[in-house]
Amino acid sequence: MDFSFPNILRIITNDIGMTLPRLADGLNRERSLVNKWMTGKYKPRPEYIPLIVETILKNATVSQLIIVTAHLVEFIHASQLPIALKDSLLSKTSGCAEFLFEIMTVSLSVIPVPDVAIVTASLIESPVPDAAPITTLKVRLSRHLTVPVCAVLSAFMGGALWTLVNQVLGWTFYAGSPGGEPYAFTAFVWGFLAFLPHAIIYLIFLTKKFDVKLIATLAVYIIVGSLSATLFYTSGIRVGIESYGFSYELREIIIVIIYSFIISFPPYIALRILNRTAAGTKKTALRIVLPIAAALLAVVLSLFIRRPEIEVAGIRGLLVGMFMRTCIFYVMAGHQKGTVPLC
DSSP: OOOOHHHHHHHHHHHHTOOHHHHHHHHTOOHHHHHHHHHTSSOOOGGGHHHHHHHHHHTOOHHHHHHHHHHHHHHHHHSOOOHHHHHHHHTTTTSHHHHHHHHHHHHTTSOOOOOHHHHHHHHHHOSSTTHHHHHHHHHHHHHHHHHHHHHHHHHHHHHHHHHHHHHHHTOOOOTTSTTOOOOTHHHHHHHHHHHHHHHHHIIIIIIOOOOHHHHHHHHHHHHHHHHHHHHHHHHTHHHHHHTTTOOHHHHHHHHHHHHHHHHHHHHHHHHHHHHTOOOOHHHHHHHHHHHHHHHHHHHHHHTTOOSOHHHHHHHHHHHHHHHHHHHHHHHHHHHSTTSOOOO
């Protein structure tokens, strides 16, 4: 018996009478994505499994869950799984949520056997089979090349907008230059202009759709990012660190670590809360550390520039801003629902 994820998911949804559109709506995912799970073209990320189980439990009656459990128990007995694994799965049947979670998790590691109907349909739709892998490769390359380009473009736009506003309004604030940083309202404007391009480019080039919920989520993301920038620049953190008398190199490293954390962490948490998505410990750590590591790398590179300190500070601000905003975009795009998981 085929113990793959698509087969397990079809058994469960058939037993509780859940259609693909209903499942997709319950998961708040694109129907095309859920369809790819059903057909075995894609596998959901492991952190999606709790959400899938929760959606199933919300949409099934007690009697339907009993039928599902009995069907899955029968399926486990008839499968080619190792006896020890069968016994482990069957020991979870007392708790429906735990049982569904375990059986779906195990099924993710099994290579699906395509249904005859699915294979036949794909042959009809693609008269030249050899072209399909090439097309798929092109789509994947295009998608994974588009995101880095969008990330760099959004970072550049953030800096360009800030420079333009300074010129138009006659401001002389340059982030990264001690004594010439934005403060209060101007810090909020800096944050707003830094995060706004992320949302615009994400909507135009990656999602190409404008639903109200997504726009509202990105609006909150921008506001939280603006408030984060205001917190750093207005709290006097730089002045406090400089008062400790650290060496020039150590002082700048400490400042940029705190700076990048305060700027990048709150918007990420806002997305986690708004999207109600879970992520593993490693992936969460990566998403938190990535912008910090990028900003730190920019500072380290700037330490090798043998120019007057005031000039280096301006260059450092530019490098840190570009590196950090690029990685913040990666985290945002990878975390949004329905997009390619980048990190």
